[in-house]
Amino acid sequence: MLVSAKEMLDKAYAGKYAVGQFNINNLEWTKAILTSAQENNSPVILGVSEGAAKYMGGFNTVVGMVNGLMETLKITVPVALHVDHGSYDGAKAAIEVGFSSVMFDGSHYSIEENITKTKEIVEFAHAKGISVEAEVGSIGGEEDGIVGKGEIADAAECKLIADLGVDMLAAGIGNIHGQYPANWEGLAFDALEDINAATGETPLVLHGGTGIPADMIKKAISLGVAKINVNTECQLAFQAATREYVLAGKDLPENGKGFDPRKLLGPGYEAIKATVTEKMELFGSINKA
Ligand code: 13P
Numbered sequence: 001m002l003v004s005a006k007e008m009l010d011k012a013y014a015g016k017y018a019v020g021q022f023n024i025n026n027l028e029w030t031k032a033i034l035t036s037a038q039e040n041n042s043p044v045i046l047g048v049s050e051g052a053a054k055y056m057g058g059f060n061t062v063v064g065m066v067n068g069l070m071e072t073l074k075i076t077v078p079v080a081l082h083v084d085h086g087s088y089d090g091a092k093a094a095i096e097v098g099f100s101s102v103m104f105d106g107s108h109y110s111i112e113e114n115i116t117k118t119k120e121i122v123e124f125a126h127a128k129g130i131s132v133e134a135e136v137g138s139i140g141g142e143e144d145g146i147v148g149k150g151e152i153a154d155a156a157e158c159k160l161i162a163d164l165g166v167d168m169l170a171a172g173i174g175n176i177h178g179q180y181p182a183n184w185e186g187l188a189f190d191a192l193e194d195i196n197a198a199t200g201e202t203p204l205v206l207h208g209g210t211g212i213p214a215d216m217i218k219k220a221i222s223l224g225v226a227k228i229n230v231n232t233e234c235q236l237a238f239q240a241a242t243r244e245y246v247l248a249g250k251d252l253p254e255n256g257k258g259f260d261p262r263k264l265l266g267p268g269y270e271a272i273k274a275t276v277t278e279k280m281e282l283f284g285s286i287n288k289a
Contacts, residue, residue: 002066002100004131005080005227006167008043009203012226017284018206018217021045022276023084023231025052027065028265029238032272034069037077040277042285044077045101047084047229053094059083063098077289080131084229088117095130103133103170111136111157119164126165133227134161137172139207155194162199168227171195173220175208178232187216189223196224203227210236214282221284230279234272241271 106114137153203226
């Protein structure tokens with residue numbers, strides 16, 4: 001059964017490890033992540049952007065697919081199905097059809113409007129036992145057509161949003177979605193320390209988990225990060241494995257039945273499993289289910 005992300009993240013925050021949010025794009029992705037979580041006895045969060053939800057046939061299709069897989073694969077570790085960078089209406093729509101956690105990203109509004117809208121989502125979601133992630137200070141880079149400048153969040157603003165009772169808070173600390181440029185300055189740890197001090201026990205979320213060096217990930221966890229989002233790295237692993245298979249000609253009809261999508265997508269599936277396991281090791285969530 002899907003669970004809210006609150007309990008797993010409160011435990012992670014207290015235990016100084018992080019739960020991975022891995023974004024899903026299709027059935028293979030979802031199955032690979034759920035299977036890895038179960039094999040590693042790790043809690044996990046499945047992230048679904050509004051664009052990915054549309055691609056997969058809508059929030060209701062995603063809920064049906066995830067619930068079905070959980071039952072068939074006998075998944076017993078805690079799993080949260082979470083909207084990634086949800087709009088106000090999108091977050092509400094996902095809750096209505098069975099998501100167990102939502103992010104409402106109000107970072108592009110004024111802080112006043114972000115507060116008003118986040119408060120409403122918190123009331124709506126908490127009445128149904130659904131966890132809420134809010135955001136202050138946009139994450140840089142581009143994700144699903146949403147472009148952020150990569151600001152450093154203001155600690156006082158973070159406190160205002162945390163005080164609304166959100167279950168987790170994404171605060172920009174120089175992190176960006178996608179791959180980091182060669183001249184990236186790294187995470188702003190001073191800002192993270194101030195934000196963690198200002199927001200009490202609220203678990204902090206690090207977006208843009210792809211390409212952040214292991215030592216920075218560990219330091220971020222020591223300063224209150226309890227959820228780390230990874231998307232691009234799984235996409236790249238899937239792409240590289242599929243490419244290798246195709247370049248080797250294994251998909252060609254004259255070389256056998258390798259064109260069958262169940263075979264063609266197999267190497268990508270295994271590559272995602274390996275990536276997810278590697279991240280769970282780095283984040284410290286193995287055997288924390
Ligand atoms: P990456 O694609 O950089 O891993 O970021 C994922 C993310 O933050 C999803 O919200």
